[in-house]
Amino acid sequence: MSFAAKLNLMFSRKIAAAAISVSLFSILLAIVWPNPFGENIDLSSRIVQNFSALTVGYLIYSFPVIIIYGTITSLISDLISHIFQKHIGKNGEVIVSLVLHLFFGLILWWLSLFAAFLFFLTDRFLLVKDKRGWGFALQCLCLPILLWIILNLLLQMIS
Template sequence: MWARKTVAASLTAPIYAFLLACGVVILQPPVSGGSSDTVNGLLMLTAAYLAISFPAIVTYGVLTSVFSDWLARRMSKRFEPFVSFGLHIGFGMVLLWLSVGASVLYWIIDCYLTHKGRRFETTQAWSSLVIPVGVVVTAFGIVYLIGVIQDTMQRFYG
């Protein structure tokens, strides 16, 4: 169970960071800098939110999810998913709306992995931790490349 929960956290963190960054970028008025500034902002916010949220999701999220599922299994089989969902939301209320979204997404991904019946080994769980790190490195790399291309274009045509 711990391995599946760790994999779920590794998948939840980048998805949630991207969705949160999209929400911030979409709610702001358009910037005159063009689409490259929007892409840069989206990628930088995704990387920043991921760097902040991933440690919390992989520690607090996994621990409270294991506890929630343990407690839900003590209830009637018919109410187990509802109890688990309610406890995930309850533990997710630690930062109000900001963390509730992450806890709901985590619960959905974990239920999906459980429904698929996928068994994860400990090495797969440890390997899954590379996903958020890879997303951060890729986001910063793309922002850097956009900057290099903009500078090159400006030197040739500006």
């Protein structure tokens, strides 16, 4: 397989990993950080409404960043680690890739570091499961869009 074909498959896998990661990131962040502005609110009342609104908000802001910045930096991380694979072995390649993902994820400290780690784990899972190709990537891109639609419909029904 040519380098261009390998790069094309890797890029499609990165898009899929980004789409899955942004959905997981938004949901997990809404659970872990339910009060992003630090104001005193009663989280026990309207928990579904608060969770849905926060997830939609996190999804809107994180989607373009993770899709664009995360995909490009993940691609760079894997290409650099692949160059060193001959010298450090397969396990070393994974470690170098993880370190580079985390380095690029330091842009917004813990928030983006968490997203970078989640992206790395998702990408490695897809690599092991051999999930790639543009058809799969496009299906995965539907996940955050469907999540956004479902949560907005839920918010409309609750309001």
